[in-house]
Amino acid sequence: MTSRDKPFARALTLNFPQLGRAITASGGETVLQSARRHGIRIVGACGGRGTCGACMVHISDGEIEADHADPAAPSPAAPANRKKWVRACRVRARSNCTVEVAPRSLAPVARADVAGDGDADLLRLDAAVASCEVHVAEATLADNVADIDRVIRALALPIDAPGAPSIGTVDLVAAQQLPQTLRDAAWSLRLCLRGSELIDVAPPGSRVLGLAVDLGTTNAAGFLVDLQSGARLASLGLENPQVAWGADLISRIDYTVGGPAGAADELRAAAAAAIDALAHDLCAAVGARATEIVDVVVCGNTAMHHLLLGLPVRQLGRAPFVAAVRDAMDVKAREFGLGVSPGAYVHVAPNVGGFVGGDHVAALLATESHWRAAATSLVMDIGTNTEISLIHDGVFLSASSPSGPALEGGHISCGMRAAEGAIERVGLDGGRLAVRTIGGKAPLGLCGSGVLDTLATLRRAGIVDRRGRIQAPHRDVGGQDGERFAVLAPGVHFTQADVRAVQLAKAAIRTAVDLLLADVGLEAPAIGRFIIAGAFGAYIDIDSAVAIGMFPDLPRERFVQVGNAAGAGVRQMLASTAARSRARQLAAGCRYVEMSTRAQFQRAFMHNIGFH
Numbered sequence: 001m002t003s004r005d006k007p008f009a010r011a012l013t014l015n016f017p018q019l020g021r022a023i024t025a026s027g028g029e030t031v032l033q034s035a036r037r038h039g040i041r042i043v044g045a046c047g048g049r050g051t052c053g054a055c056m057v058h059i060s061d062g063e064i065e066a067d068h069a070d071p072a073a074p075s076p077a078a079p080a081n082r083k084k085w086v087r088a089c090r091v092r093a094r095s096n097c098t099v100e101v102a103p104r105s106l107a108p109v110a111r112a113d114v115a116g117d118g119d120a121d122l123l124r125l126d127a128a129v130a131s132c133e134v135h136v137a138e139a140t141l142a143d144n145v146a147d148i149d150r151v152i153r154a155l156a157l158p159i160d161a162p163g164a165p166s167i168g169t170v171d172l173v174a175a176q177q178l179p180q181t182l183r184d185a186a187w188s189l190r191l192c193l194r195g196s197e198l199i200d201v202a203p204p205g206s207r208v209l210g211l212a213v214d215l216g217t218t219n220a221a222g223f224l225v226d227l228q229s230g231a232r233l234a235s236l237g238l239e240n241p242q243v244a245w246g247a248d249l250i251s252r253i254d255y256t257v258g259g260p261a262g263a264a265d266e267l268r269a270a271a272a273a274a275i276d277a278l279a280h281d282l283c284a285a286v287g288a289r290a291t292e293i294v295d296v297v298v299c300g301n302t303a304m305h306h307l308l309l310g311l312p313v314r315q316l317g318r319a320p321f322v323a324a325v326r327d328a329m330d331v332k333a334r335e336f337g338l339g340v341s342p343g344a345y346v347h348v349a350p351n352v353g354g355f356v357g358g359d360h361v362a363a364l365l366a367t368e369s370h371w372r373a374a375a376t377s378l379v380m381d382i383g384t385n386t387e388i389s390l391i392h393d394g395v396f397l398s399a400s401s402p403s404g405p406a407l408e409g410g411h412i413s414c415g416m417r418a419a420e421g422a423i424e425r426v427g428l429d430g431g432r433l434a435v436r437t438i439g440g441k442a443p444l445g446l447c448g449s450g451v452l453d454t455l456a457t458l459r460r461a462g463i464v465d466r467r468g469r470i471q472a473p474h475r476d477v478g479g480q481d482g483e484r485f486a487v488l489a490p491g492v493h494f495t496q497a498d499v500r501a502v503q504l505a506k507a508a509i510r511t512a513v514d515l516l517l518a519d520v521g522l523e524a525p526a527i528g529r530f531i532i533a534g535a536f537g538a539y540i541d542i543d544s545a546v547a548i549g550m551f552p553d554l555p556r557e558r559f560v561q562v563g564n565a566a567g568a569g570v571r572q573m574l575a576s577t578a579a580r581s582r583a584r585q586l587a588a589g590c591r592y593v594e595m596s597t598r599a600q601f602q603r604a605f606m607h608n609i610g611f612h
């Protein structure tokens with residue numbers, strides 16, 4: 001029985017006053033696990049193993065139980081010690097607690113004026129939600145028509161104005177809020193309409209905000225956008241709380257299908273918690289209220305899409321991997337329990353097929369200018385699941401490759417997130433392994449960009465042979481319990497099992513590329529643009545990826561690293577109904593190709609797993 005299977009002894013509450021959040025905790029969970037299940041953005045660079053010290057919290061009130069392995073933890077027998085900073089991944093609540101997160105342990109919200117990336121200029125506004133302010137005639141005995149008719153009458157005054165908003169239907173909660181809002185605001189209102197549906201009423205001067213979310217398997221990225229100016233106000237990334245149910249999609253699908261009653265609801269609630277946390281924290285960072293968010297767009301792979309919407313996933317997890325729904329869906333935000341405007345909708349981006357979902361469609365949307373620039377282009381979004389589209393002669397072939405978390409530094413022995421102390425580059429210096437860390441700090445572990453470098457360097461140094469075996473003797477090779485490992489820094493190893501994990505990932509990706517090319521009768525040199533999307537893809541070293549055979553050896557100028565294209569695409573969908581239409585066109589135009597069941601897959605995979 002895992003900790004999450006244990007019944008709640010009793011409902012405990014963890015209060016996070018600095019974040020304005022109160023969450024429930026199960027008796028078996030660490031504070032970090034409870035926080036992450038609710039989308040509270042505590043950094044945990046070592047994934048909760050207790051080694052990085054990144055997840056520091058202060059329990060100012062309440063009883064906690066400390067893991068004996070944590071020397072920093074307080075003893076329950078010594079209440080005075082509760083004032084110490086402790087690792088959130090090493091302590092469990094035994095009563096309701098008040099928790100303060102160390103400032104350095106909170107994932108930062110990036111405000112656009114700090115980021116200064118000019119993103120606002122990119123968003124062409126043609127939003128699904130239009131807003132206007134009206135002044136309504138005060139109700140009197142002589143004029144006692146219903147409040148909503150009073151609003152409709154006020155809107156109808158400039159009758160000849162082109163595009164003047166008109167109300168056809170009214171959201172129930174907007175109708176419930178209308179009388180009080182109208183009277184509190186002295187008969188003036190800011191209205192939000194989606195098409196002809198009145199979805200929100202608020203006092204004049206209220207903001208009109210939108211939230212775009214890229215719901216990834218491992219991380220969720222959120223972007224807060226001003227829907228009146230198109231400006232991006234803030235952005236934030238946090239771990240997808242569903243990670244608690246497994247790092248990969250198949251584990252989560254298996255849990256949903258074969259787990260206890262209510263398993264699907266748990267996964268659905270976890271995905272919704274991530275979106276809600278993003279809405280809350282992003283708004284808090286810019287002094288706004290989450291209820292000022294009147295439109296939400298979410299993209300994710302097909303499994304994320306289904307788990308969020310509560311759609312059945314049994315058929316998605318087994319051949320022929322059929323989705324329940326492929327096209328975009330619009331669902332009231334309150335059905336997810338989100339704290340945004342109750343009348344707002346969540347537009348869930350359309351899927352392609354298999355696990356190729358709306359996040360890849362968003363990446364295609366955002367990179368169109370790049371892939372249009374060549375007769376044959378390839379768009380690849382590298383993540384726990386890697387999605388690939390080959391675009392040739394007006395044909396779009398799309399596939400998904402289960403590359404696993406190893407490339408991003410997950411599930412490898414000394415893997416960690418990209419944080420200070422993470423090894424991001426590995427090379428040779430006088431025949432010895434040399435590393436560079438983020439922030440120039442003492443090495444703590446290895447993050448994704450360092451993983452490919454490590455393997456490429458080990459191969460170049462002859463430490464790893466053509467089949468992927470670590471060779472001895474070498475001054476930087478050690479061994480323990482029969483397993484060899486390369487020593488990158490004191491305490492930071494790259495083991496034989498790590499080499500295998502990266503080999504499997506790179507072979508899965510390269511095999512998908514080769515088979516897509518074969519489907520249109522081409523070979524790798526025909527690729528004119530090799531577009532690498534994804535936050536991880538932005539940092540990888542192309543030479544290392546080519547050296548280990550993950551990418552074909554093309555002239556380097558054909559590679560384009562575009563960063564989080566799914567995030568850019570979902571922001572476009574938030575700002576523009578035309579972008580939503582284009583996304584639906586692209587999704588419908590892509591032909592999904594299932595790789596895992598193809599006869600050639602195994603042969604090509606075995607060819608690609610070695611080094612040539």
Ligand code: FES
Binds near residue numbers: 044045047088089
């Ligand atoms: S020490 Fe807690 S996540 Fe690393």
